[in-house]
Amino acid sequence: MSINNHFISGLGRKTLLHKGRSQLPRLIVIHYSVTNTVAEAAMALNHEKLSYHILIEKDGTAFQTRGFNETAAHPGLSNWKSEKDIGLGNSVAQGSVGICLMNKGYAYDKTLPQSASAPGKLIYNPNDQSMQRWEKYPQAQINACHQIASDVIAAYPITEVVGHHDVAIMGKFDPGPLYDFSPLNALLPSPKLLGLKTTVDSKDGFLNLREEPNAQSTVLQNLANGAPVHVRSVTYGSRVACIQPSPAKRKRYLTAWASVSLGDDNQHAGFVHMGGLKSTPLTPTLAAFL
Template identity: 30%
Template sequence: MEIKDHLLQGPKVKFQKTPNHSGEFAKGDLDTIVLHYTAGPLGPSLATLTNPRVKASAHLCVDRDGTVVQLAPFNIQTWHAGKSEWKGKVGLNKYSIGIEIVNDGPLTKSGNIYRAWYGASLIESDVIEATHRNESIPRYWHTYTTEQIEVVNEICQLLIDTYGITEIVGHEEIAPMRKSDPGPAFPMDRIRNKLLKGNRDEDEGLNDDLKNGRVLASSLNIREAPSPEAAKVAKSLTKNQKVKILEQKGEWFRVTTEVEGWVSAKYIGLE
């Protein structure tokens, strides 16, 4: 993929113009990417994001198979953030590119069936149980596909290179009282740590020599939240397994390997 004249180009990119937009970004103002989920499939989401009565839009919509629909050029302000605030800036539409990712969001379970808010049922392999960063109790969430995560990653890199983006945030972080997207199923911290390394260190309370670790115990539980009562994310980590440390809370590290979760910090050796 590449960006030409503020438009994404590539074999899996389409363009569908939205009437919902403001003018160009003020010079020097564009410095942020805001990630969202659509809370529904592509078709209805595009219908909403291009409906003049709804007054909502975004720059891009990324489908489950990695197909991207661009709704407005990147130099134009779209309407995805609403009432929002980040690092002293208020109303992030004026400063950000909005990327919607097709995902059903939180799910409810009855018996063995997981359901989205609009009634669709999901199979278990498309569901994770995880605790949202703004909540304390785990819920069920629709997973993102590998294609989506790879495409979003690539697009963010292109936008950083083209527009000098310095912040990648979730809607849930700039409007935490109202919004839950993209939610815990999206590897938000991993992506921004990788793409913006350095920029987030302050926020995560980490310095450089805290980033790589190794499991010291013969077996180490990895959990959804920094608590011994929190549910386990996957099977235990094994001795000498290498991890990346993303965040520290008291006696706990949030780490990533093939899986992401919280482990007791005392069983991790720093490298």
């Protein structure tokens, strides 16, 4: 398939109510729909005035809702490897392509045969007992997604392919642990973009690297002052966990915790409290609350 005037040739079209703005895509974000069909997804999206660029049925039939040069309302509040100025309203919607696969995730239909689901643990919240089994993605659907994403990668300066659960950690947990990003990221230039590089600078002389983004979580490692880290994504949480006191009412709140990689390996190593870092990608106003 080829992309002409920002649309994939031969792909079906779906009209969604949400209208976007002009953009240059640099990131692909993969989602699941929490519905079984594109018709169900389109109804839910129009009700909420949300959108994706691509919707893919379980049998691999795909639809495009807008040109890739127009934003879609798919990631909500989110951030990914920003160098600075992450605020309460930050979103990767500008500059990203949203691809949504029809799948119910960990809320899969329990009447499905056992073979239609499989065990899996998210790297960000592996101990949540409600998220230990997930609906599988049929091969035809995976093939369609891979082909479409490959076309987008060939046409635009895409730096990375990630999941919604990467850019909105502890927000919406899609596409889940059964989606393999490695074939698509293998098509991209290497090494991949790194997040803000900083160092540990804690009054205690060390910083705990934790399994989950909270002070009660298992400590994976003690990072000594001066240890280098890259901030991948600042996590989200409940209102009481918000980094800023008395925030305005919203669906998702920035916290003081961030997913980090150690050195230049570009992999999620664990979570740290950003109060123990020399610098953060937060706005100066938010950083003052750490």
